[in-house]
Amino acid sequence: MLVADSILGNAYEKSDISQKIDIAKENQTLKRLFLSRTQMEKSRLRTETEDGTEIGLSLEPGTILHNGDVLEINSKLIIIHQLPEKIIRVIINENHMSPNLLIQLAHIIGNRHRPISIASDECIVFPIHDESEVELFEQLFSDIINQISLNVEDEIFVPNQGMNVHEH
Numbered sequence: 001m002l003v004a005d006s007i008l009g010n011a012y013e014k015s016d017i018s019q020k021i022d023i024a025k026e027n028q029t030l031k032r033l034f035l036s037r038t039q040m041e042k043s044r045l046r047t048e049t050e051d052g053t054e055i056g057l058s059l060e061p062g063t064i065l066h067n068g069d070v071l072e073i074n075s076k077l078i079i080i081h082q083l084p085e086k087i088i089r090v091i092i093n094e095n096h097m098s099p100n101l102l103i104q105l106a107h108i109i110g111n112r113h114r115p116i117s118i119a120s121d122e123c124i125v126f127p128i129h130d131e132s133e134v135e136l137f138e139q140l141f142s143d144i145i146n147q148i149s150l151n152v153e154d155e156i157f158v159p160n161q162g163m164n165v166h167e168h
Contacts, residue, residue: 001046001054004071004078011079012068021070024077031078033071037085037127037157040065049078067156082156088137089151090124096147097122105148108140115159127157 009017024030031049039045041064045057055078059065067082090105105124109116114126128134134152138145 001056002073002076002078003056003058004073005058006071007059007063007065008070008072008077010066010068011070017070020072021077021079029076031076032081033078034081034083035065036083040080040082067158082158084154084156086128086130087125087153087155087157088128088134089119089153090126091149091151092122093147093149101144101147104144105141108137112140115157117158117160125157128152 008020009015011017011021021030031051031053033047033049033055035045035047039047043057043059043061043063047055047057049055055071055073057065057071065080067080069080071078071080092101106116109124109126114128117125119125128137131152134150137150141148141150
């Protein structure tokens with residue numbers, strides 16, 4: 001089993017890592033590791049790459065992997081790919097944007113301990129476990145359902161920084 005204890009860099013950020021990735025592709029020493037968002041939040045994990053190579057993660061506590069992170073183990077590069085997950089995209093209907101509506105949305109989603117992301121199109125996005133939860137959120141949003149639209153999608157969810165903390 002290969003064990004990774006640090007992140008070399010990220011393939012999607014500007015860095016000199018792209019050259020190392022190209023060399024690893026040529027040498028066939030580049031492996032792909034597909035992880036869920038919750039797996040990427042673990043500092044200790046035992047899993048397998050796409051080709052069945054056993055990988056152990058032994059990262060510093062609190063380290064969170066990101067889509068495109070690259071690990072280097074014994075001259076092999078492992079690139080992390082985040083798996084898509086089911087999300088609800090809350091779209092505020094035209095002429096209904098208000099501080100009260102935003103507070104209600106945040107309160108309801110926060111009470112369910114869901115991380116959120118505020119998309120560039122001003123939609124609020126949060127993960128769900130499966131489509132059966134749509135009905136639950138429709139009920140929870142019943143007082144404001146005529147002011148919003150809910151769309152279920154599969155996408156790579158990245159919470160806004162600081163909006164994935166759960167402490168009491």
